[in-house]
Ligand code: SF4
């Protein structure tokens with residue numbers, strides 16, 4: 001690639017089937033859809049998350065990344081949750097782009113572990 005070429009666009013991580021399923025789910029909190037970016041943010045319960053990335057597959061704003069759980073967070077979990085997280089390889093969902101969240105609710109509906117809640121950023 002030459003210096004003048006724009007960088008290649010990041011491939012979409014969306015899974016259309018999972019998006020469609022989540023958008024029809026009664027668990028979706030869609031009444032807040034279209035909130036200004038950053039007004040709400042997803043909060044992931046690290047004791048529930050199994051790191052299988054359904055949230056990544058449905059978020060239209062690339063809010064989530066899957067990666068190793070912070071050791072201090074891991075140590076603070078109750079024993080039962082620590083065991084669960086350990087069994088799943090000590091990986092979890094992080095929200096490095098939480099400021100981009102527009103509260104569509106798809107991640108809440110898609111998470112099989114009920115690990116995500118949307119919270120007001122106020
Ligand atoms: S969908 Fe839920 S359990 Fe799966 S990685 Fe995302 S937050 Fe964790």
Ligand code: SF4
Pocket residue numbers: 042058059060061062063100101102103104105106107108118
């Ligand atoms: S509620 Fe926010 S974090 Fe969840 S899928 Fe929608 S934009 Fe992404």
